[in-house]
Amino acid sequence: MLNRTDASGLPGTLAGRAGELAALGGHAEAARAGRSGLVVLSGPTGIGKTSLLRAFLDGDACRTMTVLHGRCGEVEAGAGYSGVRALFGGLGLTAEGAQDSPLLRGGAGRALPALMPCPADEEPPTAAAVYPVLHGLYWLAVNLVAQGPLVLVLDDVHWCDERSLRWIDFLLRRADHLPLLVVLAQRTEAEPAAPAALADITAGPRASVIRLTPLTGTDVAQMARQVFEAPIAPSFAERAAAVCGGNPLTIARLLSELRSKGARPDETAIRAIAEVGQYVVALSVRALFDRQPDWVREVATAVAVLGEEDAEHIGALARVPAARVEEAVALLRRVEVMAPDRMDLAHDVVRSAVLEAAGPRALAGLRATAAQLLSDIGRPAEEVASQLLLVDGTPEPWMRGVLREAAAQAEHRGAPEAAARYLHRVLEAEPQSVSVHVQLAKALGETNPVESIRLLDHALTLAPDVRTRAPIAVQLGMTSLTVQRSPAAVRVLGAVLDELDQEIGPEPEPRDAELRTLVESALLITGSDEKATIGTVRERFARMTEPVGDTPAQRQMLAMMTVLSAMEGRSPERTVRQARRALHTPGPALGNWSLLTSAFALSLADEVEDSLRALDRSLRHGQENAAVWSYVITLSTRALVLYGIGAIPDALADAQTAVEIIGEEQWSANVTMPQTSLALILIERGEPERAEELLAAVTRPNLDGFVLEYHYYLLARARARWALGDADTALRLLLDCGASLEETGFANPAFVPWWVEAACVLAAEKRPGQARDVVDHGTELARRWGTPRALGLAAVARGVTSPGEAGIDLLTEAVGHLAGSPARTEHARAELLLGGALLDAGLTRDARERLRTAADLAQGCGALALARDARRRLVSAGGRMREITASPIDLLTGTERKVAKLAARGAGNREIAESLFVTVRTVEMHLTSVYRKLSLTQRAELASVMSAPDIPDPQAPAWVHASRGRR
Template sequence: MLDRADLRGLSSALLGRAEELRVLARHAEAARARRAGLVHLSGPAGIGKTSLLRAFLKSDACRNMAVLYGSCRQVVGGAGYGGVRELFGSLGLSGEDARNSPLLRGLARRALPALTSGPADEGTPGGPGVYPVLHGLYWLVANLMADRPLVLVLDDVQWCDERSLCWVDFLLRRAEGLPLLVVLAQRGEAKPVAPVALADIVAQRGPTLLRLAPLATRDVAEMARRVFPGPVEPCFVERAATVSGGNPFTLSRLLTELRAEGVQPDERGARRLAEVGGQVVSLTVGALLDRQPPWVRCVARAIAVLGEESPELIATLADVPPSLVADAVLVLRRAELMAPDRPDLVHDMVRSAVLGPAGATASAELRTRAALLLSDAGRPAEDVAGQLMLLPAVSQPWMPGVLREAAAQAEGRGAPEAAVRYLYRVLEVEPHSVPVRVRMATLLAEINPAEALRLLEEALDRVGDIRTRATVAVRYGMTCIAVQQSPAGARVLEEVLAALEAGLGPEPDPADRELRTLVESVLLTIGADEKSTISAARDRAARLPVPPGDTPAQRQMLATMAVLNAMEGRSAGRTAEQARRALRFPGTELESWAVISSSFALSLADEVGDALDALDGLLQHSQATAAVWTYVLGLSARALILHGAGAVPDALADAQTAIEIIGEERWGDGAVMPQAALATVLVDRGEPQRAEDLLLGIKRPDLDRFVLQYHWYLMARARARRALGDREAALALFLECGDSLEKSRFTNPLFLPWWAEAVRLLVKMNRADEAREIVEYGSELAGRWGTPRALGLAALSRGLVTPGGAGVELLTESVRLLAESPARAMHADAEYLLGRALLKTGDQRGARERLRAATDLAQRCGALALAGASRKLLVTAGGRMRKMSASPLDMLTGMERRVAGLAAAGESNRSIAESLFVTVRTIETHLTSVYRKLGVSRRTELGAVLHTPDIPDGQPPGWVLESRWRR
């Protein structure tokens, strides 16, 4: 903490700022105690933000802490990761030897594209993606905090780019338990480069707000006494406070200039203050420069434009001999116009005062010359573009080329917003350009899909060539899914497809055939997204020939057709064959949605092994590239498939990992699939209330429009309501699910088998007649699909509504069929229902045999609710079975089980955190819980505790592996 001695010696610029220094010191102390904090410091230009920050960083409050300080500059404000480079510049990580730095070990190497102003290295891990760089910067900071707490200060954030601010937000979302203090200083009156990103951080991260107020009259008097040797009259102080507005920088310039003029701090001096008025800085700077030789003003203007640059470049721009630059810098520094610790002007208010007298036209000409000088010097295109972005107009033929190159550099480092900003200036010169709009839309597809859609609409209005229009329409269609406007995308693609068929003729060349196939596949994909378009997509797919799958577009088409066939529920064999053909070229990368679609279709066809293999590959690729959203979707899809296969602990691990990841991401609120997956598993784990709470937290608007998400939600909610004892509400939800699926023409009996669940509930409610109607409906669908799981489920439902021995025979048949399927939890459920039926007929011995099998199988599946019910009924039937074991898999949560398995396999906490996209602190918390639950004290003991004959360490349960072998 700061003591009185620290505060007694405050400089003039820090008068009246003692309390703000104390607040910052308290936050530094909290960071030492691993309580991460954020301080947002704001005030007008010259109010003393930078002086306050530098005093804080030099104080005892920051002793033995790592410090990163960066000040954003207007000339590089729009450059991708410009703020990050200002912060990390002192670490020297942008040179040739940076890769060997210990700070860049592990995933921290992904940060390299953000740390250099030049073109991104093509061999940089992670490539041009956004998330690889964000993750890399996070781990770079984690490395910095390994030995001591970190203070990260970013000054003048009003000129900070979106990517740098997004990274700050990314870091703060993962800051719990970290020894970290982040301080953001903002000039309140300046329009931010990235207002949304900055406002989001301030609104959502709950910072301590420090708004620097103007100096009090007593502080103005103290500053005047420090400048003038004699007594200072009150009238002079009052007028000085009024004229300067209590702004320390303005006041300092004013008092210094008045003293140079020989003005005394009395009533006459007060009148001179009134003459100066509000133009303090510009007048004082102008007066200082007027007293110097003309070449000093030329050098000052060159420095005002170029900032911290080499003397040679400054001399060339100023049109003076290089020898005079050093002399001019000494003159400017003595006049306190240059910063004492860097080759730049002391403040941006001085920069404006230096450039102001030249006028807008002359300043623009000077910036244009500066851009050409930087280009001739071989500087990166983004450095050159920084000057062009400050021009009122992009007026010369060479400028768009530089801006395009700068956009490519920004894209290459994972900074799409900066790339788009450059391209917007290109549009000023080329207002009708379709390629520029398409490039911008591609860059914005993930971060601002609504703006991407608008640009694509403009492109479609301007394009004439049908092939180009088709390419644009494909992007438009996929973007429509992201903004939940699939019907609009379908309409555009239908029009384009009709024009393609008319324009290409009956025998198009291979390239045109591929283009048409791509348009058709995307049309089917977006048509399958919403209820209003699913019927048209199904009808169109039925008319199309099945492609061989020899090209990328054909494989995308096969993946979509496989899903639509699975929805129809008529041929499991054909569906599986199409899905396999879509995936059959492992060396070529399918879109993530196509992989997930194919695995979904395969799982419905009981080809669980192939489905899991496809998702495993997708997850490995998304881990390697830090494609977080793809990783979350892949985990959610795998969780649902594993749950269907009876691997409940593994399903829980996947679903819970997905939920933890989206909890740290800004886009997590709009997700549905992860919550539905986890809720589905939680019901089987005996946690229905937690499942319902999770589902009620979904914030997707108009959820009932969507074909897949809505029905996952309904089914999970119905099962939770049933487990909570609310049969009527559960039945209503099951029936709503069935009605909605039928309207969507989604008649696969295994995709959310609402009919079987409703039958079971109706039987419990003594409404067998109603149940029989649903049994007939579901049995017909199951017979058409024909897989062992579908047929077994139909036999089970018929058995429930059939009394006596005939019902027992049907339940026995369902057990036999389900034993041949990968659905082990469903098989356990059938054993339980058969045991219950046998008990009712008086066959206690047979009942005990079945209930014992049900208990054992359910417990191995991790279906704890079913295992408990089976064991309870077994005891009622007179059977004995050892008490359900407190197996490690039962005691651990899904995420704990995953972390424990990786730790037992020898992975470090850091490597586990990197692979699961969470923080080391999160892993430490999970391991602490694991040790407590398992009664161990170190990770070396985990392997022996976790290992069971059925579940090899780190692998899915044995029966899931078995299903893979069986294919």
């Protein structure tokens, strides 16, 4: 029934809410049917949100659903994942032995740092470690959904911490077709603790807002009938509704107060209504305290400050014996100030009235005392700090220690916003502290990098010596990468490096030498990202000596030196030696950044097996740590390497998976490698229109300022335009690419070989003479680099722009070089060009042989556009060959192929989803498509279909696939 006493002990506050209750029931029904949803229940204080939620959860709508119900509190608003703990705390997942719970199986185990009252004492995670916790909580929700439809209800969400809200957003972005309903109750007049995060959720496509409106006179009359035995006069009900603003809680209190005064529900009570009115709660609380002993007020105030606590601790704060606490609680429950079912006040309106009655000075002292009490009884630092955040004024020394410890705990959880909130208070008291500036900057590195950089800049001015400034400069450099502020960071790192050289001298102690190497490597990393700084970095690099040791900083230094060595394009031997030293030296595991840079350099030197091994290590690290960003960039890089060696189906699978993953991430606009790599592969597959659509959607700001990403992007756009017949635009883009590369000093001919593409475009347009400077430039670079791929590309460029027999000889030379390189698709393209030149010379038989070879090679690579072109020219020359058609396996998209192969190996949908960072529903959709395309009826049939020798094994290292392809 609607007109019953609610959980807070306030009678009848559900009057007039039948429509809203029915709407909630409709959303629950949709969730049970597999249509996930979000309902935001909003309205002013006391409008009846909590009562409505309780009626909804206790009613038939949720009877067959798992319900998790939590409430956010003002005190906990600053603690990382406090909202999550309010939701999941009742599951007991942090108890001893609970780690074996089926709810924590698989990736859900990563949720524990968010759930633990006090996280484990270990090294704080990096910013990237936020993602493992988010993913862990997502899989925890999926495990719960596996047991049945799930309802997550969070009341007073305006006090929810930012990290919990970010997780709810993360969950909803992946909740397609999950039987899940999220209900958030928000007080409209309250300023949210995390307004941006809450706005992102409520603006989402799944959000449905139910705004609770004020009660009418008719609704008030219904409530009054539960309080008074006499008939309710319409004027009485209308006046009560008007004076109380239609607020159910205020009306309920008003009716109760009027009854206690002996008033009748008719015109005679109109004056009394006006006197008590909308201030009834505050007035009734004060009146209560005036009529009771002081210790009743002290207990109520202690409860208002501490929230749900046992009688002993409430008594300690109130300075009242435990027996008196129990007596006071019983009295407060009788007058509906305390909740009937928990050791807390009945409503936040009541809490506000109690705290207001205490006065601001007394309240500040009580909060400080409460924090001290909680600290003394061993509560987690974050719980103590939550009280301290509400205390005005400069924190005392002991408070700062608590706040620092709380910040460390928040970092362990992967909750940087909470850590920053605690450290801001410490900084108020210690504005000249270098360590606090640095700690706070680290916490803000992900969420507010601009402020993080400002803090680090100030820390540099406060640091007493260069040894202190050096690690700060390193942190500044790495943070600057996220906001494209490398030029300023490079200047800082260069100045610190010069000062450090003067301080430590030519023969430094080992510790100083390691510090210097760390600064040098940070300078290389920071300055190699943007065109504006690459010149400075190259000048520094020219004066650097290769480190001889194998410390972490030295290995990172070596990894970056490999990229700059490769960029010079002078010595593949030196590049390979440096990369192998960085990768294979015993010691701590190499970071993802170093793995990526080493792999990239090795691929340019044709050492693809070592390159792909390094990328596989990076992918495994990403999977094991749920490091989504680095996983996506590594997938994209591996797609480009595989594309370069003619393993196009494998490359397609990686690129499509990367694009699919970023579609679920908020930072997708800041990456371009997934879209660019997929576009290049689609062009090779004969789908330039799709490639252009992908490239048109790239929106990264200042893309033309990046060293690597911009040139891949230009090459992809040029190839798409050329494939669509727009030679002029293609040529302009290629020349722009060449000019930009010259500006950066990137002289490696194997990186974005624009000069070969430009030569081919000009030759096809019958303008070979215009290609002379371009061809000479590329040939000089290729001869200096000297790898088979580079020499083969140079011979192609010279061959297509040379007439007659000279061109045939050069193209024959190109085929020889490329046949000995890992570049199988380029080998097929050279065979095609040679076949065309032979055909033009009238050597039809020789031409047919080359064209047939080109078609076979291209089809084996998965380069369908090239294979079809070769077959077309072969047939026009009188040769015979079957149509180049896709096999059933070729009909699969790259992601479908990857999912199908994993399923064929026996992996479950959940396991596949976790390994590919997609949802179970996505895996199901891919498998449905696979069954349809391959005409399969059951999963067991996948094993035989997907076990063909030419189908790559997604669990085997990628270099194995590449090696098979070259044999």
